[in-house]
Amino acid sequence: MRTAELVVGHSEGLEALSNSGLSTAALAEQVDALLAGETADRPVMLFVDLLGGSCAQACIEQLTRRSGSRLFTGVNLPMIIAFLQYRDTMNADELAAGILMRGHRGIAAFPEVPSAEPERQGRT
């Protein structure tokens, strides 16, 4: 968050939580408490590290409560920077697209690894 603030110049509207030592339910309560002051018609952009992690589970309930909200997994710094840059000028869908695009674009290896396209989606 501090680095994002250094790059963009502010970190308004950005809050951080840790899941350390918490059950999924306890973390979900903290997310709730953090968003208690926000009106339900304002979409929330939620960023978590692991796609399969407990933070993602704790946040996903918010999506049903606040329309236009999105959960982003695999968070990286470019995604946070994009959020801070665009949050005041874009609607929720445009903002989400911008965050995803910048996040993807921010991942690279040098020298390039031509065969390392990520696989997605398990069989269900």
Add this chain to the structure above:
Amino acid sequence: MSLVGFRIDDRLLHGQVVENWIESLRPELVVVASAKAAQDPLIRKLYAAAMPPGIGLEVAPIAGAAAIASRATERVLLIVGSPADALALIEAGVRPEAITVGGLHHAGGKERLLDFVYVDERDREALQRLVALGLKLIAQDVPRHRPHDLVPLVLGAR
């Protein structure tokens, strides 16, 4: 049924499982036994997206999960959210060699057994029943950490 793991964890499918245990136990099918998760379409979608490619996933209430695990021909990793749900699975006919407690987190009124294992009266009773049924009870959060024998802690005086 070839059960490669039976895990109790109040976070169900989460980072330690997806990033570590699936790598180490190499299941072909992961069965999440939870009535709550089974009826939550968003959670089901999240779990499905989190699974590594090529590994099957079923999210079902306890009875359904027991049936799926029992008739599965694949290597199965079973995950439940509480000792009571674990007991229900055993009573439904699932027969693991051992049960691993991967995480029961601190909450009001829960007593600490280990840093990642806190139990209330109901949890303790269910764990004691599992011991009485002859099951090994191990506590281990990630594969590279040493497993703890939970039996003396579960049976021990407070």
